[in-house]
Amino acid sequence: MEASIRDVARRAGVSAATVSRILNGTAAVSEKKTQAVREAVEFYSYEPNQFARGLKKQSSRMIGVYFPTAGTSMFEGSYNLEMLKGIEKSLRYRDYSMVLISETEEYWRRKKKTPKYLEYIRQKRIDGLLMSGLVNQARDDPAFRQIVEEYPVVYIGKRVHKDGLNVYAQFEQYNVQLLRILYEQGHRKILFFISEMHRNHQEAIERQVREELPELELYSVSFQGFADAGRELLSLIEKYVVAQGCTAVCARVIYEAQILLAACAQLQIKVPEQVSVISVEHSRNEGAVLYPRVSAMYVPAQAMGAGAAELLLDYIEGKEIAENSIEYEPEYIERDSIRRI
Amino acid sequence: MEASIRDVARRAGVSAATVSRILNGTAAVSEKKTQAVREAVEFYSYEPNQFARGLKKQSSRMIGVYFPTAGTSMFEGSYNLEMLKGIEKSLRYRDYSMVLISETEEYWRRKKKTPKYLEYIRQKRIDGLLMSGLVNQARDDPAFRQIVEEYPVVYIGKRVHKDGLNVYAQFEQYNVQLLRILYEQGHRKILFFISEMHRNHQEAIERQVREELPELELYSVSFQGFADAGRELLSLIEKYVVAQGCTAVCARVIYEAQILLAACAQLQIKVPEQVSVISVEHSRNEGAVLYPRVSAMYVPAQAMGAGAAELLLDYIEGKEIAENSIEYEPEYIERDSIRRI
DNA sequence: CTGTTAGCGCCTTCAT
DNA sequence: ATGAAGGCGCTAACAG
Numbered sequence: 001m002e003a004s005i006r007d008v009a010r011r012a013g014v015s016a017a018t019v020s021r022i023l024n025g026t027a028a029v030s031e032k033k034t035q036a037v038r039e040a041v042e043f044y045s046y047e048p049n050q051f052a053r054g055l056k057k058q059s060s061r062m063i064g065v066y067f068p069t070a071g072t073s074m075f076e077g078s079y080n081l082e083m084l085k086g087i088e089k090s091l092r093y094r095d096y097s098m099v100l101i102s103e104t105e106e107y108w109r110r111k112k113k114t115p116k117y118l119e120y121i122r123q124k125r126i127d128g129l130l131m132s133g134l135v136n137q138a139r140d141d142p143a144f145r146q147i148v149e150e151y152p153v154v155y156i157g158k159r160v161h162k163d164g165l166n167v168y169a170q171f172e173q174y175n176v177q178l179l180r181i182l183y184e185q186g187h188r189k190i191l192f193f194i195s196e197m198h199r200n201h202q203e204a205i206e207r208q209v210r211e212e213l214p215e216l217e218l219y220s221v222s223f224q225g226f227a228d229a230g231r232e233l234l235s236l237i238e239k240y241v242v243a244q245g246c247t248a249v250c251a252r253v254i255y256e257a258q259i260l261l262a263a264c265a266q267l268q269i270k271v272p273e274q275v276s277v278i279s280v281e282h283s284r285n286e287g288a289v290l291y292p293r294v295s296a297m298y299v300p301a302q303a304m305g306a307g308a309a310e311l312l313l314d315y316i317e318g319k320e321i322a323e324n325s326i327e328y329e330p331e332y333i334e335r336d337s338i339r340r341i
Numbered sequence: 342m343e344a345s346i347r348d349v350a351r352r353a354g355v356s357a358a359t360v361s362r363i364l365n366g367t368a369a370v371s372e373k374k375t376q377a378v379r380e381a382v383e384f385y386s387y388e389p390n391q392f393a394r395g396l397k398k399q400s401s402r403m404i405g406v407y408f409p410t411a412g413t414s415m416f417e418g419s420y421n422l423e424m425l426k427g428i429e430k431s432l433r434y435r436d437y438s439m440v441l442i443s444e445t446e447e448y449w450r451r452k453k454k455t456p457k458y459l460e461y462i463r464q465k466r467i468d469g470l471l472m473s474g475l476v477n478q479a480r481d482d483p484a485f486r487q488i489v490e491e492y493p494v495v496y497i498g499k500r501v502h503k504d505g506l507n508v509y510a511q512f513e514q515y516n517v518q519l520l521r522i523l524y525e526q527g528h529r530k531i532l533f534f535i536s537e538m539h540r541n542h543q544e545a546i547e548r549q550v551r552e553e554l555p556e557l558e559l560y561s562v563s564f565q566g567f568a569d570a571g572r573e574l575l576s577l578i579e580k581y582v583v584a585q586g587c588t589a590v591c592a593r594v595i596y597e598a599q600i601l602l603a604a605c606a607q608l609q610i611k612v613p614e615q616v617s618v619i620s621v622e623h624s625r626n627e628g629a630v631l632y633p634r635v636s637a638m639y640v641p642a643q644a645m646g647a648g649a650a651e652l653l654l655d656y657i658e659g660k661e662i663a664e665n666s667i668e669y670e671p672e673y674i675e676r677d678s679i680r681r682i
Numbered sequence: 683c684t685g686t687t688a689g690c691g692c693c694t695t696c697a698t
Numbered sequence: 699a700t701g702a703a704g705g706c707g708c709t710a711a712c713a714g
Contacts, residue, residue, distance in 0.1 A: 002463060004691055015701045020693055030699065047455075047463035051401075052691030054392035055706045062440070062466075073426045075416065085414045088443055097466075098441040099403070102433050114388075122343060122388035125403075125438075230630055258599070262632035265606075289571055291603035345707055356685045361709055371683065393707030396690045 003044035011040040023048065054124070063091055063312065064126035066101045066117045067133050074102060077253060078282040079301050080133070083156060086305025087130060094313050099126055115143050121151050128152035128312045130305075133197070134160070154312040156304055159325055165315060166325040167308040172201050174297050174330040176208050178250050178278050181295075181332065183213045186341040187248040187276060191240040192220045195252060219246060229256075233263045241275050242267075247341055248276040254286040257294050257337075276338035280330075293335035304328050344385035352381040364389065395465070404432055404653065405467040407442045407458045408474050415443060418594060419623040420642050421474070424497060427646025428471060435654050440467055456484050462492050469493035469653045471646075474538070475501070495653040497645055500666055506656060507666040508649040513542050515638050515671040517549050519591050519619055522636075522673065524554045527682040528589040528617060532581040533561045536593055560587060570597075574604045582616050583608075588682055589617040595627040598635050598678075617679035621671075634676035645669050 009016040014033050021027045022037050029037075040046070054060050065087060067074040074080055091098050101117050120126050131153060138144055139160055147153055148161040159166040182190055194202050202220055209218055219240055223232060237260075240246045251257040257279040264271050271277050271292055279294050281287045282301040287294035307326055315321055350357045355374050362368045363378050370378075381387070395401050406428060408415040415421055432439050442458050461467050472494060479485055480501050488494055489502040500507040523531055535543050543561055550559055560581055564573060578601070581587045592598040598620040605612050612618050612633055620635050622628045623642040628635035648667055656662055 002465075005693095006691080016692080017694080017701060018699085021700090024693080026693085028699070033700085045455075045463065047460055049396070049691050050464045050466050051392050051395035051399075052706090053693080055390070055396055055691080055708090056693045058392075058706080060392075073429065075422045075425050075429070081416045081422070084416045088414065088416070088441065092443050097461075098443075100429065100439040100441065102429055102439075114386075119388055120438075122386065123391045124343075125391050259630050262630060265632040289600050289603060291606040346709095347707080357707085358686080358709075359684060362684090365709080367709080369683065374684085390707050393690090394709080396692090396707080397709050399690080 002049070003046050005046075005048065007044060008037065008040045008046050011043060012036040058124060059127050060125060061096050062099050062126045063087075063096050063309070064099050064101045064117060064120050064129045066103075066129060066131045068103055068138060069133065074100070077255070078286060079253065079299075082282045082301035083132060083305035083308075086302035086307070087309045088305075089302075090306045090309035090313070096127075096313065101129075115141070118143050118147050121147065128154075128316050130154050130156065130308050130312060132156035152312060152316050154308045154315075156308045163324065165311055165321070167304050167311060167328065168325070169299050169304065169328045169330055171198065172204050172208070174280070174299065175201070175205050175250075176212070177330075177332065178280070178297055179205075179209055179216065179218070180213065182248045182250070182276065182278060182338065183216055185248075185276070185338060188215050189217045189244065189246045189248075190219065191236070191244075191246040191249045192218055193223050193250065193252050193256060194220050196222055196224060219244065229259045230263060233259055234266065237263055237267060237269070237275075241269065246275070248278065248338065251277065251279040251294075254279055254281045254283075254290070254294065254296065257287065257296075258290055261290055261292075261294075272337050272339040276341075278338055281333075287333070287335055287337075290337075292337045294337040295333065295335045297330045297332050299330045300328050343390070344387050346387075346389065348385060349378065349381040349387050352384060353377040399465060400468050401466060402437050403440050403467045404428075404437050404650070405440050405442045405458060405461050405470045407444075407470060407472045409444055409479060410474065415441070418596070419627060420594065420640075423623045423642035424473060424646035424649075427643035427648070428650045430643075431647045431650035431654070437468075437654065442470075456482070459484050459488050462488065469495075469657050471495050471497065471649055471653060473497035493653060493657050495649045495656075497649045504665065506652055506662070508645050508652060508669065509666070510640050510645065510669045510671055512539065513545050513549070515621070515640065516542070516546050516591075517553070518671075518673065519621070519638055520546075520550055520557065520559070521554065523589045523591070523617065523619060523679065524557055526589075526617070526679060529556050530558045530585065530587045530589075531560065532577070532585075532587040532590045533559055534564050534591065534593050534597060535561050537563055537565060560585065570600045571604060574600050575607065578604055578608060578610070578616075582610065587616070589619065589679065592618065592620040592635075595620055595622045595624075595631070595635065595637065598628065598637075599631055602631055602633075602635075613678050613680040617682075619679055622674075628674070628676055628678075631678075633678045635678040636674065636676045638671045638673050640671045641669050 005016045005019050009019045018029055018033060019037050022029050022034055067080055088098055101120060103116050117129055121129060148164040154165040156167050158168055209216055251260055257277055260277060261271060269275055277294055279287060279296045281296040281298050287296040346357045346360050350360045359370055359374060360378050363370050363375055408421055429439055442461060444457050458470055462470060489505045495506040497508050499509055550557055592601055598618055601618060602612060610616055618635055620628060620637045622637040622639050628637040
């Protein structure tokens, strides 16, 4: 058993209350006793038991991070990773810690059980929650709606509940922007990758494209495979670039662009001479380490993570919140992978 | 205020103890009361307060993860990421959660303060600790030695304390193995990247090479730059491959091999025709998405993370531990990036 | 099988 | 400025 506050008090010849006051700076205490207590704390390497403290204060200074992932891990893809970095930074700065919450498969199978994130917050293990990347299925989950309404939660991504705290970038807009850039360079047949997760945005993007870029033939392809990505991409390129005659490809993330480039190299298709490649990047300069350097829309995922954490902590600590929902602006970075035709 | 066990007890018309017994399955309770309690739990969406429970049980079912990083984030590099995935998996399976501990810079500047990982364990926030990637400086930290001796800790990497729990792969051996493979393919001048962190292994590797592969000229280069890696690598290739005539390059991680390949492409150096490339990979098939597919030594980082977590939990839960230190075997995977000369 | 009781370690009145 | 006392919510020992 570690030393308790009473041990410290006894050794310093004071009461437990005095020790508490000194440790928390709650009230003035004489210099003499302060010294004695410091010595005793040092002696025992005393650290206040957080269960007891939490029981009293009803706060753990821990923040939960919940990034549900269908099949793959939350430590995958630079979008997630950059967000995690940003979150970690903000939390560390404000002296909170980060608890990773990963749902058991069991929950998704039989929806009866309480989801873990809710459990954690009800159990007071965490003071607040950062969420991202919910699939549509989850957004309709009553447990989810409840938590957003009743507890301190920031959702990163398209806002789910009209009052909820939220941080986002305009997915549809920057994707259309990417297509517009290619269009202005003369491209009229574009292969556009979109993930299952963003299916719900697809229609809006396509509509906007039809209105604004009338001559554009857009081939939206939903392409899952993280697993055997190389082979899959190879056949997609053969189908859309070689056979259909697409002159440009729009990738969703740099990792995808990388595999795309490898596939092109294998097929002896030169980038950008024969096909242009454009991508989204979530980490600064991610596109610059490829060859050729890939032009990309930079989405500041790390800043979004950090901002979400700040917002949550401000809310928890009762600070004034200027905006419930904060938008982050992507920035286009021109490099060497696209050309005018 | 959330409902407490007494609220549930009152509504079910039983005592708090009975509720506790039902929730924990600690003792037999009549079917009737069980039903009533279940209803009340449902009614309040009751979840036991973890502060109170922890205070009683002195356990939080949380495990700390501490990957100190000089400058860069713990969410960087597939070695870390794969370990995190493995850890996450094991912990989830056994119903523990994962707390990320990141040291404040402050600690490393002025070594006075207690490091956070020690603080957390003394405060009982976590039941145990998983550590990895300590720089040499940290290994000599008295706070560190103390924790390894006194608390439930598993270190992932070369063992630090003779009695500590530990999980590792033989860094020196598999690196020499990589060089041996190139040697057997006729390579006699090899550019070998080694990180600052592994400086202490360098000598051992070089000694073994001198003994075993006498004709080999090894150019060990310590190359930090994650930042402007591309440019840096370009000049290293020009220096060692073009000028010195190295016929093979050994990369430390796939990310590095990727940049290497991009640099070679830029310099019009064909791989493997003009230079062979070999690497270490920490995620299965990581090397296969590059072009050409890179031959690599697969180090099972994910399994190591999972194994470390298992070991720690077994220890915490008082299970018999067969081996204090577990070795993981890397596996060489031949692909297309090296050739006989 | 069930209820009563007594802490776990801390913080916060209240009284001095 | 300081100490005594009570209670945060839960569980385990004891008594019935």
